[in-house]
Amino acid sequence: MGARFILRNALLVVSLALLGYGIMQPVEADVRWLICLWAAAPLLGVAGWLSQPAPPPGLARSIYNVGLVILLGFGMLSLQLLRQQFVQADAIYNYVAVGADGSTTSNVRPVLDSQRVLRGQIIDQHGTVLADSEAVEGFARRTYPLAESYDIAAFSNILGFFSTRYGQSGLEATYAAYLTGERGNEIQRLQEQFVGGERRGNSLVLTLNAELQARAAQALAGRVGAVVVLDPRSGAVLAMVSQPGFDPRGLSFDPSADDWDAENARVSAYWAQINADSAGQPLLNRSAQGLYPPGSTFKTLTAIAALEHQGAGQADSITCPEEYLPDPSAPPVVNAVPNLSSLTGDPASLEKVYAYSCNTAFAQYAVRLGPELFGDTARQFDIYPPQRAPSTYGEFSDLPTAASLLYVDPGFLNQPRGMADTGYGQGQLLITPLEMAMITAAVANDGVMMRPYLVQKIIRPDGSLIVEQSARPIRRAMSSATAQTMRLNMSAVARYGFGRVVSEYLPDIAVGGKSGTAENMPGSPPHAWFIALAPLDSPRYAVAVMVERGGEGSSVGARLAGEVLAAAFATE
Template sequence: MGQQPIIRTGLLIGALALISYGIFQPVEADTRWLICLWLAAPLLGLAAWMVYPAPPAGLARTVYHVGLIILLGFGLLSLQLLRQQFVKADAIYNYVAVGPDGSTTSNVRPVLSSQRVLRGQIVDRNGVVLADSQSVNGFARRTYPVADRYDPAAFSNILGFFSTRYGQSGLESTYSAYLTGERGNELQRLQEQFVGGERRGNTLVLTINAELQARAAQALAGRAGSIVVLDPRTGAILAMVSQPGFDPRGLSFDPSAASWDAENARVSAYWAQIIADSAGQPLLNRPTQGLYPPGSTFKTLTAIAALAHPGVGQPDSITCPQEYRPDPTAPPVVNAVDNLASLTGDPTNLEKVYAYSCNTAFAQYATRLGPELFAETARQFDIFPPQRANSTYNEFTDLPTATSLLYVNPGFLNLPRGMADTGYGQGQLLVTPLQMAMMTAAIGNEGILMRPYLVQRITRPDGSLIVEQTPRPIRRATSALIAQTMRSNMAAVGSYGFGRVISDYVPGIAVGGKSGTAEHVPGAVPHAWFIALAPLDQPRYAVAVMVESGGEGSSVGARLAGEVLAAAFATE
């Protein structure tokens, strides 16, 4: 009997720990909360049974058991209602579910309730107004002044949409509480309640350069793909292009329309147009939500891993055979270019095999390193095994962002061929263009991985500051010495390797990079990648471009990256 109070207390503590952990889980982790709730149920039931033992066999015992089950069920239901209607009420009210195609499902009520609110402006770093609001017959209409200067579709993946029929997405969703004035404008809201007046939201000042964003979109020229430009020193996003895009004006309801039914029909027709299979998923923000094999751009991480573990990786003791067979029972790893050793030399070193993108060399590096050391380096750059990955990437919260994966199936890196394929950028790798831009930026920032951000500051209608972002490091991903070595390797790509065409676009500026030609669907044209850094002595721009089924990274990708860098320097 003396042990029962201890056991009962332990059961209660365990149940409370599970409930406390689960009840504060984010809305998208409802499954985790329900698992915690159901695991806590038997612990609570057993604790209750120990406090009030069952009566002798008979009707009384049956009634006791039924009553205990009903009481327990009522308690679980109460906890669920407590979470939904109190703890997570605001989060559920404003929650936006993002589908695999980028389409969103959200609660339309907050959108409808803000129809009479002049949502705040969204402006670029130079004050160019991207989105605004105007009052029309007592209602607010979302407008896009950026269309007077640029194609608004070039900004759609960042701005998102604001629709009385289909909710909101992008920054319109993430920062909706600020844009409507619900956050940051508490005094104004009190004044409106007691005195009246027009309600205005707060202004988002972004890190992007609208001119660079527009030029990068023009360079992509309608091809499906992504472009990301980061400031390596701060993590500020200077451009983030996703194509195809959409025109946010098409989903903005116009209260001044002669017929509201006709206006709703117009919005519905445009929605049907952009969600059609033939539209190419314009609602998907490819830089943050697109997951792709990175191809040879990922040799950058393999090179860093070899440099970080020189005793095992032996970076400057390598060969570049036409074929390398890590597993005698599996097909060999093959170079994309015949007789590549005539360019790299044989034996050779890391700079040469990186400049000429030798698959077999990087397959050897990865095999030498093994799964643990390789995965350790990948984690430093926030590329995770699936069992350690969240569904969303929490270091960038301005827009919905997927987590980059080192592999998909458990044990894949334990297969010799799986390890070798991953080393040269294939295997089961799935990464976002943003993550590759971050890796490039870390090399330019002496090995420090910075937290990317898109919103520089939020200001009230009177111009006073509510909040301002400051540069925040995530961690030191690699040493300053290794980062310097990698800049030299990237310089070799730009000066004499597969990707030297990039230097033609920025004459007189030291630029480096790495191409990638990523196989994805058998028989399909490969994805074209290129990562770039400039100027190499004091990097200000880290670029990642990815063209879906674009062909050769060393040609298509390098030219596109060169055009983007030229635009970046021209718009400084």
């Protein structure tokens, strides 16, 4: 093996590595790709020259050298075309360049193409068409038949918007490839490309109950907040409300408009309007993305931890003092209601301190458990410390989500007062309403957490099935015995505890629940929370409601949860 052979192979490896690295660079890094291409070119030239036996001197050598240079030039050009036409074709097609002044330049063809595709329908579990498309003068327009019967804003956080100017969100974004027919209907796409014809996407059939969604939004009555209703047996999302919402029609371009400039101005004005509402944030899906202190609803998880770790938690040995001092250097933990021990008894029981929401009792439980055992239980429900938290709640992929956090500052739970505050639902907890619904659903489902899902199936325009989702467990989050005990504890809240208001809405159905009144900012009213499940013996519904700055969870939250549960049974 000669030096010539070794050098040639080394040059080939280095040049191919440069080309492989460069060709995969994003569109924004074209300079990096060109540097790699030009750096690899002479290396390939030398490697090619070394690959051939030395030609005789004279004209033959000159022709060989010129041919090698021409071949190398065509090779570089071919690689550039390969990158543009195949490797980065989609990225270049959809690329938006942003200038120094914030102005944008993009290819207009994707916008025009998207306006010619009749996006598939979005349909609720009963066949109610929520979103559809119609052809108008050679273009497609997104329509919302549900607006004839319901307040369309109540569905906006789920449907999202489709805008040729501002993109898409919600299900319109998550399932865009299916709704446009790019996925799931490849044969028809090929036929359309060669033969032509109307381009129609696939349809989504949801687990959502449109009537329940509308009634839950009505129960919120314009207040800022969220409602989540799950089927605990399957994880199906039956309702997911976030208020305030928006009207997706306001962002949908109407190709039949006489003046397209005026139509674009209308869309821009509505976009500016909803983004100007910094307090309401209509584009935020509070159900799955809103992070809030959960208040006393989180005592549910503390109780589960005490039951699952009996040796440390000692769930059956508890008191409800007026004050509890976990750290002499910090203020004591106090109860929201004075003289609670007259209701809980002394010694008390887990059922009584849960029913009457005794802060000092749950602070004791948390301190007994400590950060490790408490954190282990939290992780069973996908509640993480910040250093381990994913960017989203990965078990729910139908819509954008936020991961729930056990605390914010590193080492917070190592402080006794931090541990105590977390135990009764304050501290630095940041939890989504979806997460609280998932905890409730796990209690309802005998301790097993089911993967939440909103899209039941995807069907082609001819009705044939592409994908169908089914119930899938995530994990067993607690023992069956713990879940049964927690259902009894939640029943006590609704029967005689601080959440008994919820039972007024379901006089003939046994229900379980837990209220939460979550402090947020000094001088601001607390967030009102309530979680509930029903019917108690075989739960079909798990509910979490939250009203921002709404007041007491035992009144405001319980009434809202009661109305939502009543609507769920009425719309079965």
